[in-house]
Amino acid sequence: LEWCVSVPKVELHAHLNGSVRNSTLFELARVLGDKGVIVFSEVENVIMKDDRTLHEVFKLFDLIHILTTDHSTVTRITKEVIEDFAAENVVYLELRTTPKRNDSIGMSKRSYMDAVMEGLRAVSSVDVDYCPAGLKTNTFNGSTRKKMYVRFLLSIDRRESTEAAMETVKLALEMRDLGVVGIDLSGNPIVGNWSTFLPALKFAKEQGLYITLHCGEVPNQDEIKAMIDFLPHRIGHACCFDEENWRKLKSAKIPVEICLTSNIRTETISSIDIHHFVDLYKAKHPLVLCTDDSGVFSTSLSREYNLASSSFGLGKTEMFRLAEIAINFIFADEGVKADLRATFEEAVKKLN
């Protein structure tokens, strides 16, 4: 595991509210428990539960959202999550989150995102570059401190309407200068229809935003087919594909964000030895190891690398290559990619 921690890594599939430290969730639950908003012991049981079906995971998210959704807490968790990724040598992070509107506390999707941005600016353990090249300052200039790139993806929740999805896309366009690079479609896969989100996703793509979709978490082959036909820039999971869709995915060469622990813990994949990572890896299909929800699934990106290495018999050279190749699939420009490649070149000298 130590070696996996020391390798520079790229994280492309991490949900903000799924990556919150348990200690922070407990602290927040205690405060709300004292106020009588929730019953602490009940919440504690839910947070500590180890194995959850995909359905139960979404119930947990509703609970986490009760704990985290006010501006100052959103700021706090953003800072902590970024610092946690930095601490395990993530050199490029695409953090995704669903902008939330909550009229009762005066929260709009924009003010939610402003709170996220404030958390990013509060990060103190590393130098963070969050602006696309050519815009604003380069925080890295002259600094010898540890550095990290952070970009944001705004998630559309499958519970949302076409209008709400469109609002999220417009917000992403508005916040491009602040490091928002794309759109994610996530949320409970048995809720909502592809046709509801398609207009907003189409518009986003036309406007040059990058798109990644949660695809194939349940065996809805019609939806999987429609999603692949849309040609997103990446997809997450790709667990329940039939043969025809699998062939389509491979020939379209759409990069896949692989979340091993998440798939096993939610029972989307019954056992690690039959995980589709193996097939994609052997076929040299573009893929990237990711955490999904490091808090909810008690994992870290280093652990995911370690798990892949031990489960699929990959040595250090292959694992390093896997970490490095992820640079090709990031939603950033060539300048950032070149800088990251240099970071990996430096690292390989030190690790050997």
Ligand code: 5GP
């Ligand atoms: P947030 O967007 O609130 O920062 O992060 C939590 C949200 O991410 C969840 O409410 C859910 O919409 C989405 N999410 C997290 N993990 C998963 C997952 O494994 N599958 C899907 N489909 N959505 C997820």
